[in-house]
Amino acid sequence: MVGGESAGAGLCIALKMMARDKGEVEIAFQMPLYPMIDNFDTDSSKDNHGKRWNTKINHFAWKKYLRKDVANDVSHYAAPARQKDYSNLPPAYTFVGDGKPFFRKLLHILII
Secondary structure, eight states, X not given: OEEEETHHHHHHHHHHHHHHHHOSOOOOOEEEESOOOOSSOOTTTTTOOOSSSOHHHXXXXXXXXXXXXXXXXXXXXXXXXXXXXXXXXXXXXXXXXTTSTTHHHHHHHHHO
């Protein structure tokens, strides 16, 4: 089982994708809680003025994590929402508040 919160949850998702792709370790369950999964804005993340997490903080966090301002050439392991194949991944338990900037993108990935 792998799990994490926020940036750690994004890494949890990346780890399970890498484990699947390499075929060396089988992960049976994942628990990414309010994960950071992509540095690109979505409809729910742009112009978000939340008190705890908002567009400005989200951009700052991604810039520090990726070590660059705009990153089009990011691996899907760094930004799991860039993954094209979500098949053969373990079951997941997650939650994210509807005020979080990445709410809709996470639902799309985990429901597939």
